[in-house]
Amino acid sequence: MAEERHDPLQFLTQIRQTLSADKLSIGFFLGAGCPCAVHVPKEDGSGERAIIPDIRGLTNQVHATMAASDAFKTPYEALTKTFAEDEIADPTIEAKLNRIRSFREVAGKAGVRGLSFDQLNDLDREICQSIRKVVTCSLPAKPTPYHALASFIDGHRSPFTEIFTTNYDVLVEQALEERRVPYFDGFVGSSRPFFDQRAIEDKEIPKRWSRLWKLHGSINWRYNKTTKAVFRSDNSDDGDELLIHPSHLKYDESRRMPYFVMIDRLRGFLRHSERPVALILTGYSFGDEHINEAIVESLKANASAACFALQFGKLADYQAATALAKDNANLSVLASDGAVIRRRAGVWLANPTTDVATLGGAFEIVEDGDGKKDAADASAPEAPRPCRMTLGDFKRFGEFLDEFSGFSAPGSAGASQ
Structure with missing residues (x-):
């Protein structure tokens, strides 16, 4: 039986059209792998390390x-x-x-x-x-993939963009504020912003504001045991505990509420019935069963929703993700050496006539899969050309978003010129 194949140019056309669409709600899901794409100097000056x-x-x-x-x-x-x-x-x-x-x-x-x-x-x-x-750290002054994401959102705010993250850090907030992109994260106020569930449910947030939902809490979320209030603050006060990582256990209602509301926003986004939606996941390896369940149930409830999971490693490294994708046609898992698209697992193979420049660095031609040229393939231009996808690297995805603004996808009316 012949090995299934996926055309990288066909996928790139789809993702470019998705990012260009005027009437499509776009969401980004940032997992724990994203900060690893930002490097800063080591304290001893011996090189660089991941910022987190x-x-x-x-x-x-x-x-x-x-x-x-x-x-x-x-x-x-x-x-x-x-x-x-x-x-x-x-x-x-x-x-x-x-x-x-x-x-x-x-x-x-x-x-x-x-x-x-x-x-x-x-x-x-x-x-x-x-x-x-x-x-707790600050983004470096040099452009980072977080800045690229903020810049993309700034230029594509109609309709507004929703950002979901399992990370506790505030790197997304820093990038959005540096690029002056207004956003709402569920908290209201200035001196000691408090969690306002009603503001979320009433949907009276300005349409030009993006939404930021932190599914696992944040290093600046605090819970006051006396008042049973959740608020956002960098100041450490006696009696206040940090709300980091939901245990999915028997928290009291006030302490559980932010986590429940945040994951409900993920469900609500994917189940949106008024307009088509697309969610792009990066840095997330599907290791949280509660989030996986929310994504899959919502995708099954809305057949028009599309979910693209960009993975850093090889497809074999993501067994949980591939199993879910094989059972859900609107979940695509896209790894370096292959993908599961419309329930079909296959390798990346470009048509022999594909101009490498059209791949825009999102894919690399690696004839034998190890970066070495294969003499047989070189003498047979008709043969499909094995590729490696690079978009699973959040740094490369940020560069793709930067380059995208100047790219007009075939058949898309909303691409920037």
Whole structure:
């Protein structure tokens, strides 16, 4: 049986037309891989590093901090021991937060597995503070993919753009504000902005404002246990805890509400019935089952919605994503060596007559898949040409958005000239 193939130029035409369409609502979903595309100098001057590490790097940094803490070393080691006892290897920091919160729900006065309620509470607070220290940073002055995204949104605000992210950092906010793109993130006010569910539900936000929905909370979301209010602030006040990473457990209603409303916005966007919608995901590997469920259920409810998941690695690295795409025709998973499009998995193969310049750097011709020229293919120009997609790299996707403004896709009336 012949291997399935996908034409890179055909995909590029579709994505360009999607980004150009006047009457299409466009959403962007930024996952944990996005900050890794922004590099800054290392502190010791020995080169560069990602401005924020991926989830594994974040886990390692927080682990080092907690293991070295005189005040928290002992309870943290007790927590770590529970994973070893349960034969769970290399838990992420999010898995540790989930466990802390599940234990805390039932700890009572007796505690759970050698950890008291107070110890669990302190671990939660201290780990969140440690995460905040790692991900608190400023975008460099040089253009970044975040700036490219903000510039694209600034030039394509009709209808407004919605941004969804699982990241706790404020890099998106910095880019939008630097490019003077107005946006609404669910909070209202100036001195101490508070979460306003009614403002979200009433839909009275100015149409030219973009929407920013942070599905896993943020380093500047805080919860006041006394007033049971959620607000946005960079100031640390006694009695306030950071709202980072939903545990999907039994939070009290006021503390759960921002998370529920944010994921409802994702569902609402994809289920939009008044106009066609398209969601472009980047830096997200489909590791959150609750978000996956929201995406898939919404796509099934709206057959006209389109979802493009741009992946950094090879298709075989994304088993969960490919399984979902094979079951949902309007979810396309697009990896470096191949894709699942309309439920069909296949490799990227360009027609032999395709002008490489039309691929715009979004694809590279790599004749044997390893970057080496194949003599047989070179002597047979009729053969399809294997390609590697580069758009799964958020940096390259930002460059694509910058280049896109000067590109008019065939048959699209809304492309910038």
